[in-house]
Amino acid sequence: KQEVTQIPAALSVPEGENLVLNCSFTDSAIYNLQWFRQDPGKGLTSLLLIQSSQREQTSGRLNASLDKSSGRSTLYIAASQPGDSATYLCAVREGGSEKLVFGKGTKLTVNP
Amino acid sequence: DADVTQTPRNRITKTGKRIMLECSQTKGHDRMYWYRQDPGLGLRLIYYSFDVKDINKGEISDGYSVSRQAQAKFSLSLESAIPNQTALYFCATSVAGRGTDTQYFGPGTRLTVL
Numbered sequence: 001k002q003e004v005t006q007i008p009a010a011l012s013v014p015e016g017e018n019l020v021l022n023c024s025f026t027d028s029a030i031y032n033l034q035w036f037r038q039d040p041g042k043g044l045t046s047l048l049l050i051q052s053s054q055r056e057q058t059s060g061r062l063n064a065s066l067d068k069s070s071g072r073s074t075l076y077i078a079a080s081q082p083g084d085s086a087t088y089l090c091a092v093r094e095g096g097s098e099k100l101v102f103g104k105g106t107k108l109t110v111n112p
Numbered sequence: 113d114a115d116v117t118q119t120p121r122n123r124i125t126k127t128g129k130r131i132m133l134e135c136s137q138t139k140g141h142d143r144m145y146w147y148r149q150d151p152g153l154g155l156r157l158i159y160y161s162f163d164v165k166d167i168n169k170g171e172i173s174d175g176y177s178v179s180r181q182a183q184a185k186f187s188l189s190l191e192s193a194i195p196n197q198t199a200l201y202f203c204a205t206s207v208a209g210r211g212t213d214t215q216y217f218g219p220g221t222r223l224t225v226l
Contacts (some may be wrong), residue, residue: 024213029130033211043116043202044217067169089155098162099170100215103152 001097002027004105006090013080015109021075021106023090028068031097035064035075036089044089048075052095080110115139116218118203124224132192133221137201144186145204145215146170146178148197155202161186193225 003026014020023033032051036044048057048064050073057064063076077084087107091100116137124130146158157170159178159209167178175197179187190197203218 012225034214036217043192043219044204046214046216049214091155098145098160098168100155100158102156104152 002092002094002101004090004092004101004103006088008105008106009104010107010109012109012111013081015082017079017080017110019077020109021077021090023073023075023103023110025071025073025092025101027094028071029095030068030104031093032074033064033066033093034091034093034100035062035073036091038089040085047088058062066101077108080108082110082112085110116117116203116205116216118218118221119202120199120221121219122222122224125193126226127192127194129193129225131193131223133188133201133203135154135186135188137184137203137205137216137218139205139216139218140183140206141205141207142144142183142208144180145206146176146186146188147202148172148199149202149220150199158201162163190223193223195225198223198225 005024007022034049035047038044051067061078066073087105089105090103119134145160147155149155161167161180164180177189201221204215206215
């Protein structure tokens, strides 16, 4: 059974700091991996999607990497801002399945 | 206007009541999903639909039913609500065959069953 783990569960950093969020998964037979942002009352917003054949994706200050063989992904946030404060969720889509398996998230607080 | 909308946004009900949560989308996507989110458990898939005539059970479908009334509408029903169905419910959509496979989520419905 696929399990997705996110470490740390919570993170507090000062504004301007570069930071890394970690995601690990137990079964490497994935179709893709997505990083989402969840804001209170606003649902989930997709940030980056990495196909299983890709190594990384970038969008603005965000960079996500994927090492499928080791079952790991990282989300790198450069020059963090208070507006980046949210819960970040990692989800993998298993090969041959429509199901997304989510981690429990990392709650990020960026302090001004 | 939001692309994926959910109604109601908040609902408090009593044990044994029938509840329907509704989801509508203007994205023109063929695939729709219902998830629930519980503290400490993450999001789990309840049901998903590839089109109006194709509905599939997800990880935790017991106690729930769904209806895909049209491509743009996907409803989730709790026939007889129980307290452990208290959770945050999300609808999501995606489109097949575009390569990106991104899921787009609605704002959620917070359901409390007393």
